[in-house]
Structure formats: structure tokens, C-alpha cells
Amino acid sequence: MRIYKECCHCSKELRGRTDKKFCDPQCKSAYQYQIEKYNPERFYNKVDNQLKLNRKLLKEYNKGGKVTIRSNVLLELGFNPNFITHYWKNQNGQVYFFIYEYGFLTKKENGKDKYVLILWQDYMAKNSKFTN
Structure with missing residues (x-):
């Protein structure tokens, strides 16, 4: 049973492991960048x-x-x-x-x-x- 059906960043259909969240390393990096961009600056x-x-x-x-x-x-x-x-x-x-x-x-x-x-x-x- 697949946990994620599509990439968390670009929404492309995922293939491979059932616990996969991103289609490639670039999407993972871009997603993390967007998350950090909106977080308050750390101490x-x-x-x-x-x-x-x-x-x-x-x-x-x-x-x-x-x-x-x-x-x-x-x-x-x-x-x-x-x-x-x-x-x-x-x-x-x-x-x-x-x-x-x-x-x-x-x-x-x-x-x-x-x-x-x-x-x-x-x-x-x-x-x-x-x-x-």
C-alpha cells in the first residue's frame, strides 16, 4: 500500500518504493528550500x-x-x-x-x-x- 501517490513538490505520480515522497533529489531539495524559506530565522x-x-x-x-x-x-x-x-x-x-x-x-x-x-x-x- 502506497503512502504517497504523488511527489510532495511537483505532484508527479511516484514510482518505486511505497514510502517514497519525491520523484527525484531536485524536487526534494526544492521542497525543503520552500519550507525553510517561510520558517522564522533560527537563533x-x-x-x-x-x-x-x-x-x-x-x-x-x-x-x-x-x-x-x-x-x-x-x-x-x-x-x-x-x-x-x-x-x-x-x-x-x-x-x-x-x-x-x-x-x-x-x-x-x-x-x-x-x-x-x-x-x-x-x-x-x-x-x-x-x-x-
Whole structure:
């Protein structure tokens, strides 16, 4: 007794196994794509996309290795400082947040919020903490 009589994607008549749902791998792939297209974005994808955007922006604006920039410049482009991969605390107690190898320190200068952008250095490995 056949469970499915026609392909779940293209509605062609199925031949072969009784539990077959799709006529070929292309129909199966197209069907799965349509299902995922209408599902809400998964949490993992949101986090991954935000980390990628944060890294891209830090890389783009840190051409000199250490740069100070107004925070609103990055925030307007979609930067979210709550998405980080790890942090590093220097001897002065300042905490630098990192997205992979690009880091930033939040500071206030002349009443304006700014970020100090830096690159990861090997000596930082001793005091870094990874987020869970």
C-alpha cells in the first residue's frame, strides 16, 4: 500500500518504493528550500549573521591596527556590541570585547561615545575569556 501517490513538490505520480515522497533529489531539495524559506530565522543564524556583520564593520574601520571612532558610525551600520566571541582585560582593568580577531573598547571622550578598535595580539591570550 502506497503512502504517497504523488511527489510532495511537483505532484508527479511516484514510482518505486511505497514510502517514497519525491520523484527525484531536485524536487526534494526544492521542497525543503520552500519550507525553510517561510520558517522564522533560527537563533543560530541570527547570532552568526550578527557576528559576521560586526566583524566586517570592525575590519573595515580598523585599517591602522588601533583606531578611535564614534560609536554611532558603527551602530548606524548595524553593529551590535552585545554580540561578541570573547573579551580581554588589560592591566588597567579596561575590557576589550572581541569578534574573532577584531576588538573594541567602549569609552566616552568629550561627552561622546566612542570605540577604540584594535587587533588581537598573541600576548592577550593569557588574560582572555571566551563567552559561553
